[in-house]
Amino acid sequence: MTLSTAPSGSGSRAKFMIGGLLIVAAVVYLIVSSTQASAQYYLTIDEMLTRGDKIYDRAIKLSGAVDGDTVAYDPETLTLEFAMANVPADQDEIEAGGGLAKVLYDALRDPDASRLQVVYVGPKPDLLRHEAQAIVTGNMGEDGVFYADELLLKCPTRYEQEVPLQAAEGQT
Amino acid sequence: MIEGIGYAALVISFVLALYGAGAAAFGAKRSRPELVESARRAMLLSWPMISVAALAIIALLVAGRYDIAYVAKVTSNAMPPYLRVTALWGGQEGSLVFWSWLMAAFASAVGLRQWDRDRDLLPWVIVVTMITLAFFLSLIIFFENPFSRIWITPEGAQTTALFQPEGALAAAPPDGQGLNPLLRHPGMIIHPPMLYLGFVSFVIPYAFAMAALVVGRSDDRWIRVTRRWTLVAWLFLGLGLILGGRWAYDVLGWGGYWGWDPVEIAAFMPWLAGTAFLHSVMVQEKKGMLKHWNMLLIILTYSLVLFGTFLTRSGVLSSVHAFAQSAIGPMFFAFIGVSFIVSLWLLLKRWGELRGVNQINSMVSRESLFLLNNFLFIMILAVLFLGVIFPLVSELFTGQTVTVGPAWYERIVGPLFAGLLLLMGVAPLSAYGSSSWRTLGRQLWQLVALSLVVPAILLITGMRSAAALLGYWLATLVAVVTLYEFWRGASARRRRHGESLPVALVKLAGRNRRRYGGFVIHLGVVLMAFGIIGIEIFQTETQGTLERGEQLTLGRYVMVYEGLTRFNTSDGREISRAELSIFKDGRSVGKLFPRSDFYFVQNQPMTIPGVRSTLEEDLYVLLVGWEPIGQDSATFKVFHNPLVNFIWLGGAIFILGTLVAAWPEREPEPVRRRTAQAQALAAGD
Known part of the structure; x- marks a missing residue:
């Protein structure tokens, strides 16, 4: 009885292995093809500028410090333009530079820091402001302007800001 | 003091x-x-x-x-x-x-x-x-x-x-x-506690699992004791995820609810592992199999809980959530690593004692379908994990930081989720032990035929997206099979006990809470699938700058700009509020007031959409720009989100189902009876 209803365990195990491998193979294929289609290089502005012509046809993700004085927004066409200054992408470098807020602050005051003009079409994000960190995804145009499809902002100061010294009136 | x-x-x-x-x-x-x-x-x-x-x-x-x-x-x-x-x-x-x-x-x-x-x-x-x-x-x-x-x-x-x-x-x-004003939203106020509750309560089943390994108990006692803890953990985690999505939809103003942000994924991963675990423990309880696997899953879930807390709290990855740059990262990393290694070591020590008592006999038995379900969940988990660490991995191997975005995730996990829907439609009809393709097919074919009605109607009415048609077919199949299961159980009760249909349904669910609670959860997933497919594939948008009295059209909707008012509030905001008259198919359906609140203290604006919400669709209007002085023209971005409310509705049903499954059963009595039977059997031998 047991023998007839329980066909060889190894036979069904082989079937399971084959089925599992097929699924894994399909997923691997999807991963490889999607990576080719939609993965983006994450570069700093410096790194991108040293690449030259090779980067025009690639999706690129860049991070930089927003210069508040350069922000121009045309609500008619929803066209947002701003310049951003190079900041390091490496976490250790940011820590060594005194934290993200400090790094962003310094980048905008450094006359030698490379800068990049960014154009983005869409609603102006609430968090866009001076010394925010912008993370843009898009393509580098041959005119030297970066055309962003996506714009993310991070304002480290807003969350982890030290209390301004001027406010420290209640000294004891 | x-x-x-x-x-x-x-x-x-x-x-x-x-x-x-x-x-x-x-x-x-x-x-x-x-x-x-x-x-x-x-x-x-x-x-x-x-x-x-x-x-x-x-x-x-x-x-x-x-x-x-x-x-x-x-x-x-x-x-x-x-x-x-x-x-x-x-x-x-x-x-x-x-x-x-x-x-x-x-x-x-x-x-x-x-x-x-x-x-x-x-x-x-x-x-x-x-x-x-x-x-x-x-x-x-x-x-x-x-x-x-x-x-x-x-x-x-x-x-x-x-x-x-x-x-x-x-x-x-x-x-x-x-x-932060962005966080002053009811969803955001209860979203972190829900996630934390979910995270924390997964520690309990993990603790019992480790205890069982240490003392060498290879039975399923730890699973039975912690079943409710696991369900509660899973419930809170799911609730936290849904609330987070709702917050993003209401507050972040991009017309979406899920952005494949690393931290969202970090909260989603323990949920996936936990879901796999909830399914596979049933196999261990019924058949005494998959013991190693369940241990691995709970270890994985615990590690992912820590990893999720770590990602939100350390600032390792660039993310809208990673607001806390902090020194505690390395500590977390060390703790996760040590607890993972120790858990695996304990498991390996007991490997031999945890051998299963049964073998899988058929490809279409309930246990093998559960196994396949687990496999798909783990594949999704692996893909998401790869996506999160992709920048780190690519830098390690190529020196080049490469990141992946929503398109990457959706392309890969979309088919895997479709596979899970298919299983959800087939598995409830399969039996434990030896089930054959033929018996399963005999039960299934009429239901499959019935479920094809929905995609057929959609095709006739002009839907041309293959992905959407497939998705709607699979979701319908799950709904049909699940409702059939309810009907089958209830009509058996009616025949046997002469109960009316509602009474039979309630008693049916009451008698086997886990099974029918699970089915209710499946129905919630069906509704969410309808909503997700609706918004992901059929979302449309437009934008425009309007003078007072001008109009903007999106699909069947026409919006007329009536004007803008600005005023200050006592809690430090300046509100700019636009007024739009909304017409659908030429008939007036009311007004919307998209606005922008400027918080003086934080020096930050916050965009609050005007939303006309019906079961069928949301019209989601954002005020994205206006003339600072004249107030005569304003710019709007408008989204049409079909079926998006099915996501929240499905979420509510999902939670209801979990409550049914987790509700305490009167356990002691049947246990005693079973033991008495076993003793009688043993005595009779």
Whole structure:
């Protein structure tokens, strides 16, 4: 009885292995093809500028410090333009530079820091402001302007800001 | 004073947790039950102690004690008392205390249960929960102290410390920074606690699993004891995810609810592992199989819980959520690594004792379909994990940082989720043991034919997206099969007991809560699938700048701009509010008021959409620009989100189903009867 209803365990195990491998193979294929289609290089502005012509046809993700004085927004066409200054992408470098807020602050005051003009079409994000960190995804145009499809902002100061010294009136 | 009491309570809790873990392990090794009992009392005491610390923080927050750095950071004069209380989890330090407080509450609850049958597990459950608690408390005490005060050093620099640095003067700003306006949303206020509850309650099944490994119990007792804990954890995690999505939809103003952000994924991954676990433990309970696998899954879930907390709290990855740059990252990394390795080592030690008692006989038996379900969940998990660490991996191997976005995730996990829907449609009809393709096919074909009606109608009415048609077919199949199961069970009851249909349905679900609660959850998933496919594939958008009286058209909707009003509020906002008259198919359906609130203290605007919400669709209007002076023209971005409300509706049903499944059953009686039967059988042998 047991023998007839329980066909060889190894036979069904082989079937399971084959089925599992097929699924894994399909997923691997999807991963490889999607990576080719939609993965983006994450570069700093410096790194991108040293690449030259090779980067025009690639999706690129860049991070930089927003210069508040350069922000121009045309609500008619929803066209947002701003310049951003190079900041390091490496976490250790940011820590060594005194934290993200400090790094962003310094980048905008450094006359030698490379800068990049960014154009983005869409609603102006609430968090866009001076010394925010912008993370843009898009393509580098041959005119030297970066055309962003996506714009993310991070304002480290807003969350982890030290209390301004001027406010420290209640000294004891 | 208050801060001193709070900090002392934290230190005492830390000592209690360390003592509890040590005494429990020692007592178990040396067979000294009085030590274990003492450890249990330490565990029970940890919750009141941390409650004191949490209450101390709340008291400081409500009193507006801005000389405390944390209070100055997360509250401001303009915030109402309830927001001040919830600021407990508005920042890094407070939320770690909140996490520990929940952890201690669950540990205490576990300590109070009846341990008669599981005395041998108790010490090791104490060890695991108390070590986890001690880890979090050590982060708070040594790195992220919520009770630190603000000081001005003699050199004029500002610093924070618990005790007065030499020569420093205490400083207290007159007002605090306040909670980020983006976080002042009901969904956001309860979203973190829900996620934390989910995270924390997964520690309990993990603790029992480890205890079972240590003492070498290879039965499924740990699973039965922790079944409800797991469901509760899973419920809260799911609720947290749904609320987070709702918050993003209401507040972030991009017309979506899920952005494949690393931190979203970090909260989703333990949910996936937990879902796989919930399914595969049923196989162990029914057939005594997959014991190794279940252990692996719960270890994985626990590690992912820590990983999720770590990602949100360390700032390792660029993310809208990673607001806390902090030194605690390496500590987390070390703790995850050590606990993972120790758990695996325990599992390997007991590998031989955990062999299953049965083998899988058929490809279409319930157990093999469950196995396939687990496999798909784990594949999704692996893909998401790969996506999160992709930048790190690519940098390691190519020196080039490469990131992946929503398109990457959706392309890969979309088919896997479709596979899960297919399984959800087929598996309820399969039987445990030996089931054949033929018997399954005989049951299935009529239901499949019925389910094809929906995609056929959609095709005729003009839907041309293959992905959407496939998705809607699979979701319909699940709905049809699930409803058929309810009907089948209820009509059997009607025949046998002569009950009316509603009574039969209620009693059916009451008798087998896990099975029918699970089916209700499946129906919730169906509704969510309808909503997700609707918004992902058929969302449309437009934008335009309108003069007063001009109109904008999107699909069947026409919006007429009526004007803009601006006013200040008493809590420090300037509100710019546009008025739009909305027409659908030429008929007036009311007005929408998309607006932008400018918070003076934070110097930050916040866009609040105007939404016309019906079951069928949302019209989601954002005010994205306006003339600062003339107020005669304004710019709008408009989304049409078909079926999006099915996501929230499905979420509600999902939660209802989980409650049905987790509701306590009158367990003792059947157990006694079964044991009596077993004894009778044994006696008869």
